[in-house]
Amino acid sequence: MFESLIFAMERSAAKAMPAKIEIRNLSRTYKKRGSRSELFYALRDFSLSINEGEFVTIVGPSGCGKSTLLDTLVGLSKPSAGEVLIDGKALKGPSLDRGIVLQGYALFPWRTVRRNIEYGLEIKGAPRRERAEIAQSYIKLVDLVGFEDHYPYELSGGMQQRVAIARILAYDPEVLLMDEPFAAVDAQTRETMQDELLSIWEKTGKTIIFVTHSIEEAVGLADRVAVISRAPGSVREVVDVSLPRPRRISDVRNTPDFALLHRHIWELLQRAGETPAEPPGGGAQGADGEGGAGGAGGAESVGDKILPDTVI
């Protein structure tokens, strides 16, 4: 009780601080295929302010510009209009204080699991022994002990994703940008990793922006959920998640508050005509309706993002 009070005070102090990331009227255009001059907007007039130490999740229909947003925040993609400020300064390009877990795994195929995880530490100049120790602790965390010397092609998709997550955590940037990091892992591992991520976040106070197609994951993890409109992406609504902290998704997912938030976000997305036909169920809705074969609705298809009711 006392601990959660202190925790709440720390969190609200963090919220009073100036924005860690300020996205102002960001637009990103791409050339239309087959046209020399015609452009289309992946993001249009996108504004969002993220506080230091905040955990913000982003949901929105496929193709609404979520990955484009993260690529822009990490400095891999240039804004066509608008600006991004990090700690009050205009974003100039990639930097060591922002780490990204990309959609897809983006591992180095020529490096083993261990050496992939050590990569960021090498860039930082960490001594060999320290690298090995840190890498091993994250290998343990993501349950890949015994696979240290395997190459990515020898791993399943979910295992590769876990390596990608371990790599970013080992590298320890201030801001974590995560693009559907748990989409390819099985339901049980997903839950373990969600809990681990929450616990790491609680301990380290990192700022996290986390893209997901799962409403349950979005609500369960976040301080706020940014709901993005259909392309061109802009912020439809930012939903405050005032569920208690420290939090584990399994502790909150059956609560009435969780169900209300879940329904609200589902409705926002449905209004855009982007969710599957099944409405959310009652208060316990979402308990197992995502992330794999255990889903309440049965079949899933990660490719086109049509999943049981909790997943858009």
Ligand SMILES: Nc1ncnc2c1ncn2[C@@H]1O[C@H](COP(=O)(O)OP(=O)(O)OP(=O)(O)O)[C@@H](O)[C@H]1O
């Ligand atoms: N490098 C690029 N060149 C041209 N078009 C691009 C490029 N990157 C993204 N796009 C387009 O921008 C739009 C937004 O893409 P983006 O990958 O950001 O969507 P998303 O919200 O991440 O989708 P998903 O949920 O399926 O991952 C899409 O129409 C996509 O085809």
Ligand SMILES: [Mg+2]
């Ligand atoms: Mg994407």
